[in-house]
Amino acid sequence: xxxxxxxxxxxxxxxxxxxxxxxxxxxxxxxxxxxxxxxxxxxxxxxxxxxxxxxxxxxxxxxxxxxxxxxxxxxxxxxxxxxxxxxxxxxxxxxxxxxxxxxxxxxxxxxxxxxxxxxxxxxxxxxxxxxxxxxxxxxxxxxxxxxxxxxxxxxxxxxxxxxxxxxxxxxxxxxxxxxxxxxxxxxxxxxxxxxxxxxxxxxxxxxxxxxxxxxxxxxxxxxxxxxxxxxxxxxxxxxxxxxxxxxxxxxxxxx
Amino acid sequence: xxxxxxxxxxxxxxxxxxxxxxxxxxxxxxxxxxxxxxxxxxxxxxxxxxxxxxxxxxxxxxxxxxxxxxxxxxxxxxxxxxxxxxxxxxxxxxxxxxxxxxxxxxxxxxxxxxxxxxxxxxxxxxxxxxxxxxxxxxxxxxxxxxxxxxxxxxxxxxxxxxxxxxxxxxxxxxxxxxxxxxxxxxxxxxxxxxxxxxxxxxxxxxxxxxxxxxxxxxxxxxxxxxxxxxxxxxxxxxxxxxxxxxxxxxxxxxx
DNA sequence: ATGTCTTTGTGAACGCGTGCACAAAGATTG
DNA sequence: CAATCTTTGTGCACGCGTTCACAAAGACAT
Numbered sequence: 001x002x003x004x005x006x007x008x009x010x011x012x013x014x015x016x017x018x019x020x021x022x023x024x025x026x027x028x029x030x031x032x033x034x035x036x037x038x039x040x041x042x043x044x045x046x047x048x049x050x051x052x053x054x055x056x057x058x059x060x061x062x063x064x065x066x067x068x069x070x071x072x073x074x075x076x077x078x079x080x081x082x083x084x085x086x087x088x089x090x091x092x093x094x095x096x097x098x099x100x101x102x103x104x105x106x107x108x109x110x111x112x113x114x115x116x117x118x119x120x121x122x123x124x125x126x127x128x129x130x131x132x133x134x135x136x137x138x139x140x141x142x143x144x145x146x147x148x149x150x151x152x153x154x155x156x157x158x159x160x161x162x163x164x165x166x167x168x169x170x171x172x173x174x175x176x177x178x179x180x181x182x183x184x185x186x187x188x189x190x191x192x193x194x195x196x197x198x199x200x201x202x203x204x205x206x207x208x209x210x211x212x213x214x215x216x217x218x219x220x221x222x223x224x225x226x227x228x229x230x231x232x233x234x235x236x237x238x239x240x241x242x243x244x245x246x247x248x249x250x251x252x253x254x255x
Numbered sequence: 256x257x258x259x260x261x262x263x264x265x266x267x268x269x270x271x272x273x274x275x276x277x278x279x280x281x282x283x284x285x286x287x288x289x290x291x292x293x294x295x296x297x298x299x300x301x302x303x304x305x306x307x308x309x310x311x312x313x314x315x316x317x318x319x320x321x322x323x324x325x326x327x328x329x330x331x332x333x334x335x336x337x338x339x340x341x342x343x344x345x346x347x348x349x350x351x352x353x354x355x356x357x358x359x360x361x362x363x364x365x366x367x368x369x370x371x372x373x374x375x376x377x378x379x380x381x382x383x384x385x386x387x388x389x390x391x392x393x394x395x396x397x398x399x400x401x402x403x404x405x406x407x408x409x410x411x412x413x414x415x416x417x418x419x420x421x422x423x424x425x426x427x428x429x430x431x432x433x434x435x436x437x438x439x440x441x442x443x444x445x446x447x448x449x450x451x452x453x454x455x456x457x458x459x460x461x462x463x464x465x466x467x468x469x470x471x472x473x474x475x476x477x478x479x480x481x482x483x484x485x486x487x488x489x490x491x492x493x494x495x496x497x498x499x500x501x502x503x504x505x506x507x508x509x510x
Numbered sequence: 511a512t513g514t515c516t517t518t519g520t521g522a523a524c525g526c527g528t529g530c531a532c533a534a535a536g537a538t539t540g
Numbered sequence: 541c542a543a544t545c546t547t548t549g550t551g552c553a554c555g556c557g558t559t560c561a562c563a564a565a566g567a568c569a570t
Contacts, residue, residue: 059547060528073537074546118467198466204457314518329517
């Protein structure tokens with residue numbers, strides 16, 4: 001998973017657990033696919049398989065929304081699509097701004113998944129004056145100077161930050177000051193925001209590092225012996241006052 | 256958060272909780288920043304603030320790695336950087352292939368965060384013959400036909416999928432068959448993989464939908480009255496045999 | 511050497527999320 | 541209408557993750 005919630009604990013809004021909310025888009029995607037194939041109903045078992053989750057979990061998730069299934073039959077696809085969409089707030093249009101039109105920002109602007117789900121790219125913003133006016137994904141890039149007016153004029157409440165890490169907090173502050181209350185952050189930095197503002201982060205590097213951890217573990221299981229030689233079972237840091245030689249310790253050591 | 260683990264439950268490798276593993280890269284980033292500013296030691300409180308987490312959580316996380324701190328002083332920055340890097344497997348080089356060089360794939364290829372953390376882009380692969388040979392981020396794109404040989408020749412065990420959803424499963428199968436055991440999936444699809452293969456997914460659309468949910472809730476709290484009119488407090492699906500008119504029900508309804 | 515002060519490391523309690531397993535609901539068949 | 545079969549909805553138990561709160565450890569001053 002390349003995501004992680006930030007700040008706000010787990011607001012358990014209207015009794016719907018955060019973990020369930022995070023899965024609703026998954027169900028919605030699977031249901032949309034079924035809908036396009038004109039499948040009228042689906043069982044929890046089938047839908048769970050399509051969404052890659054446990055069927056009991058799926059049923060419990062849906063139970064938080066209400067009793068939308070029919071015992072002995074399953075769930076009505078179209079009806080469920082609507083209910084989940086409504087619950088997620090996708091029946092309304094969400095104008096979104098993307099700040100930082102580099103490689104990633106451009107990729108996001110071109111990403112079709114946004115428009116298809118009630119999200120509309122209201123504006124692309126970049127700090128580079130040379131970018132201004134240049135169309136990306138059919139939308140002309142605007143300069144950072146206009147950030148505030150863009151937000152207020154379009155009633156934008158969701159912002160996407162795809163700037164370098166160094167600029168992210170500053171951009172974030174300006175977005176929030178202008179009225180944005182939800183931020184999707186692609187910059188590899190921890191953003192500080194006031195209460196009431198939601199931040200979700202996507203960090204590509206972190207995802208790879210987590211994979212590397214598991215990859216290393218897999219490799220290590222085959223050859224545990226090798227490791228026992230390279231590093232003792234219970235490596236211990238040496239005391240700061242006891243700086244004798246230590247085979248287990250790396251080249252880079254504390255002063 | 257834009258991530259979510261898939262399949263494998265939570266392998267609790269060598270006693271390190273999955274949740275802790277997911278935070279280690281965060282700590283590492285904060286520590287690296289401190290290291291660059293030549294800060295010698297840091298307290299759990301300071302580091303926790305920099306990483307955006309609770310200090311007790313951080314201390315507990317570190318306790319799984321060993322006793323690397325000094326009471327009354329804090330943690331030695333350089334030493335901790337090494338320990339976490341080693342734990343994450345970043346002291347070795349991980350060759351990575353990126354499949355699908357569209358906007359997103361190109362953005363990933365250009366992303367600096369990879370190289371700086373022990374990851375090396377070994378190859379870029381795309382199904383479009385017109386792309387073959389064309390350099391992206393200084394690396395020539397290779398055709399999908401060569402996927403298997405690239406994997407085996409370079410000993411690649413981590414693959415990144417940035418293809419359209421339709422091609423993702425097929426690419427995934429080929430990667431796994433060729434020896435890849437960790438996959439970072441950007442395609443909006445559920446990937447099915449054999450046991451022993453880790454998949455992490457990054458879905459931009461899902462992240463936005465989760466934000467929309469919270470955004471809607473925030474908006475709804477200010478004007479709950481409006482909602483009581485638009486939709487009854489306990490909306491109920493009507494029975495399939497009882498298809499009378501219903502103000503609460505959407506235009507799209509079950510047959 | 512003794513005492514004070516800072517900060518770690520962790521035991522314990524709590525809450526959330528997951529999965530099992532089954533009763534209840536309804537469809538379907540005879 | 542009764543019996544059977546399918547599938548939902550959920551009570552319950554378990555385990556993981558988080559947080560509190562504090563004892564132990566060590567630095568530092570006197």
